Amino acid sequence: MLSAGALLFRLGLMLSNTPVREARARQAVRQQRMVIPLPARPGNIFAHALNRYVLLAGSKQVPSCYVDPGMISDSDLAEASIRVGEALGISPVEVQNTVMMRRPGRFAWVKHDITDSQAEKIQKLDIPAFGITYEWRRDYPNAALGATVLGFRRHDGVGGAGVELAQEKYLTAVEGKKIVLADAGRRPIWPVLEDSMLPQDGKHVFLCMDVAIQGYLQEAVVESLEKFKAKWGVGIVVNPNTGQILGMCSMPSFDPNEFATTPMERMTNKAICAPYEPGSAFKSIIAAAAVDDGVVNYQTPIFCENGTYIAPRGGRISDHGASYGELPLTDVIVYSSNIGMAKVGEKLGNRKLFGILGAFGFGRDTGIDLPGESPGIVRLLHKWDGYSTRRVPFGQEVSVTSLQLVMAYAAITNGGLLLKPRIVDFVNDASGRTVWRSQREVVRRVLKESTCEETLGVLQQVVERGTGKACKLDRWTSFGKTGTAQIPGQGGYIDGAFVGTFVGGAPVGRAEVLCLISIYWPNKSLGHFGATVAAPYVKKVLSRTLSYLNVPPDVSSEAPMTAQRPGEAGEVLAAARGD
Amino acid sequence: MRFMVIIVSLTAIALGMIHLRRAELVARHQYQQLEDRRIQLRRKLWDQQSRLGYLVSPGEVRRRVDEMSLNLVDKDQAACAAPKSRPAVPPAAMPAHERKR
Numbered sequence: 005m006l007s008a009g010a011l012l013f014r015l016g017l018m019l020s021n022t023p024v025r026e027a028r029a030r031q032a033v034r035q036q037r038m039v040i041p042l043p044a045r046p047g048n049i050f051a052h053a054l055n056r057y058v059l060l061a062g063s064k065q066v067p068s069c070y071v072d073p074g075m076i077s078d079s080d081l082a083e084a085s086i087r088v089g090e091a092l093g094i095s096p097v098e099v100q101n102t103v104m105m106r107r108p109g110r111f112a113w114v115k116h117d118i119t120d121s122q123a124e125k126i127q128k129l130d131i132p133a134f135g136i137t138y139e140w141r142r143d144y145p146n147a148a149l150g151a152t153v154l155g156f157r158r159h160d161g162v163g164g165a166g167v168e169l170a171q172e173k174y175l176t177a178v179e180g181k182k183i184v185l186a187d188a189g190r191r192p193i194w195p196v197l198e199d200s201m202l203p204q205d206g207k208h209v210f211l212c213m214d215v216a217i218q219g220y221l222q223e224a225v226v227e228s229l230e231k232f233k234a235k236w237g238v239g240i241v242v243n244p245n246t247g248q249i250l251g252m253c254s255m256p257s258f259d260p261n262e263f264a265t266t267p268m269e270r271m272t273n274k275a276i277c278a279p280y281e282p283g284s285a286f287k288s289i290i291a292a293a294a295v296d297d298g299v300v301n302y303q304t305p306i307f308c309e310n311g312t313y314i315a316p317r318g319g320r321i322s323d324h325g326a327s328y329g330e331l332p333l334t335d336v337i338v339y340s341s342n343i344g345m346a347k348v349g350e351k352l353g354n355r356k357l358f359g360i361l362g363a364f365g366f367g368r369d370t371g372i373d374l375p376g377e378s379p380g381i382v383r384l385l386h387k388w389d390g391y392s393t394r395r396v397p398f399g400q401e402v403s404v405t406s407l408q409l410v411m412a413y414a415a416i417t418n419g420g421l422l423l424k425p426r427i428v429d430f431v432n433d434a435s436g437r438t439v440w441r442s443q444r445e446v447v448r449r450v451l452k453e454s455t456c457e458e459t460l461g462v463l464q465q466v467v468e469r470g471t472g473k474a475c476k477l478d479r480w481t482s483f484g485k486t487g488t489a490q491i492p493g494q495g496g497y498i499d500g501a502f503v504g505t506f507v508g509g510a511p512v513g514r515a516e517v518l519c520l521i522s523i524y525w526p527n528k529s530l531g532h533f534g535a536t537v538a539a540p541y542v543k544k545v546l547s548r549t550l551s552y553l554n555v556p557p558d559v560s561s562e563a564p565m566t567a568q569r570p571g572e573a574g575e576v577l578a579a580a581r582g583d
Numbered sequence: 584m585r586f587m588v589i590i591v592s593l594t595a596i597a598l599g600m601i602h603l604r605r606a607e608l609v610a611r612h613q614y615q616q617l618e619d620r621r622i623q624l625r626r627k628l629w630d631q632q633s634r635l636g637y638l639v640s641p642g643e644v645r646r647r648v649d650e651m652s653l654n655l656v657d658k659d660q661a662a663c664a665a666p667k668s669r670p671a672v673p674p675a676a677m678p679a680h681e682r683k684r
Contacts, residue, residue: 042618042622043622043625043626045625045629048632053641058636058639058640058641059632059633059635059636059639059640062629062632062633062636063629063633064626064629064630064632064633065626065629065630138626143633143636143637145633145636145637145639145640145643146636146640146641146642147640147642149640149641149642182618184615192615194608194611195611195614195615195618197611197614215640215641216641219641547659548657548658548659550659551657551658551659551661552657552658552659
């Protein structure tokens with residue numbers, strides 16, 4: 005009876021104390037359990053180097069020394085500062101000041117990014133107030149190579165721009181955690197494996213970009229910028245058949261390792277986010293569309309008004325000092341006649357012109373996997389007037405990005421398909437399995453194949469006998485178009501301010517590479533035409549790129565050589581006859 | 584006698600449990616050490632990858648090539664500098680079966 009009473013009493017006591025007991029249990033668990041984070045590395049970014057890959061961005065952990073100022077008494081501080089200072093190679097006064105200034109706080113950095121041996125020395129000192137922790141650091145071994153495309157990763161591990169930001173979902177790592185039971189001194193004694201979580205490293209992103217081609221492009225753009233004292237310049241190299249961006253730059257650029265001290269304007273990828281009037285580089289697109297539509301053909305004669313055209317409700321248009329009479333449309337493009345193109349605009353009318361811009365993707369994003377893309381500026385159709393009819397065909401009253409322009413040329417080059425540009429080739433997980441691969445994506449057909457063939461022929465003539473002679477290659481046939489546009493300011497065009505552009509590709513029959521270089525606001529006294537500031541540099545890029553890609557030459561450079569050495573020709577002919 | 588059997592069995596079970604407990608403790612300790620080692624090795628690996636990245640970067644390669652005065656040129660320049668290969672054979676000089684193709 006008595007024992008039954010005692011049992012009931014204990015039961016009552018237990019029930020009445022349940023909340024207190026649970027709180028105590030929770031507290032005990034909190035004190036006993038310790039969560040140790042397991043580091044997971046953000047994904048790397050690689051670029052092609054022909055058939056291998058080069059690291060563009062990678063992460064590593066670097067040791068840093070910290071102090072808990074609350075754990076060190078004044079009497080021990082002097083000696084500890086001397087020993088820590090010696091280990092880290094810094095002045096003891098500096099260590100002492102760090103501790104004194106952060107009191108009564110419980111955490112302060114003593115030194116970031118120390119060496120492994122320094123970290124070992126600190127651990128051997130066994131001063132409880134000083135400890136080592138690891139911080140993430142993003143390394144960019146290639147410094148400024150492809151920096152505006154690559155972007156940068158902020159110190160808190162979040163992508164700040166470019167591929168680093170756009171591919172955040174793949175690059176981000178998920179830290180693991182290890183739960184351990186600890187003793188009173190917070191020393192781990194019993195790992196609780198069941199509640200622990202393994203770290204998941206970020207995935208590696210492989211770009212279509214090739215470091216060699218990127219290097220050629222950057223060198224060429226920088227050379228032009230320096231020679232013509234321009235404000236900035238952009239360059240793009242694209243494979244017109246696949247839409248893969250092999251190189252893209254915006255110069256002057258920056259070193260992502262030093263992004264914190266770089267002005268924002270240098271970090272901007274102007275190839276995708278700085279629209280400008282394309283000028284004459286637009287002519288071949290409009291002409292191709294007009295031919296495709298059947299409004300004109302390349303043999304249609306167009307009277308170019310001997311250099312000055314005062315269009316009804318269309319203002320005055322000149323051919324930049326030249327005086328042409330009647331020219332076939334081919335020559336309108338080859339000699340880049342503004343008046344000729346204005347007349348093509350008149351034949352097309354505003355509605356069709358607007359439709360052409362829409363079809364080629366002007367006025368909307370290309371959809372490239374990079375952040376901050378500008379759609380360019382195409383005014384609404386109801387705001388177009390007689391000026392627009394005559395000016396849009398030669399690249400005024402419309403602003404496009406370099407990427408839009410080069411993709412429109414890619415469509416002409418590849419037989420009429422507007423492709424979505426792509427910068428990321430594939431994504432691998434940490435164990436090397438491919439988890440995502442980009443595919444050639446056709447946006448729409450914009451031209452018939454036959455029109456493209458004709459247009460390429462015309463563009464080849466631009467290089468052979470027109471404004472683009474500076475881009476004639478020695479070993480390959482090439483094509484291209486120059487563009488020189490004025491830069492608009494408030495209330496009109498700025499005096500002496502131009503953008504010189506050249507878009508060119510090679511070889512003509514089966515173009516492997518298309519390159520665009522735009523030089524913004526060169527010093528006019530040194531040169532400002534696309535043919536001067538951009539074409540020779542596109543030639544350099546194309547020539548080096550085609551050699552690098554082992555594209556077989558389609559121009560026999562040996563002919564003059566053979567003339568100089570007739571003996572060799574005899575040998576070859578004999579070999580061909582089987583002698 | 585029966586009690587003795589029970590006591591011996593219980594003692595054996597207790598000893599077995601102590602042994603198991605000890606073995607588990609050792610295993611978990613080893614796991615912890617291996618985990619720490621794994622983290623250290625991963626850190627080293629990441630560091631090595633980064634260093635390798637620096638060493639094979641085009642800029643660094645070019646710097647070392649210059650340093651060693653190797654006077655290397657890129658493919659494009661090499662193609663121009665190299666002795667010219669044989670000229671393209673004019674179609675007329677080709678054997679008939681080649682021409683058909």
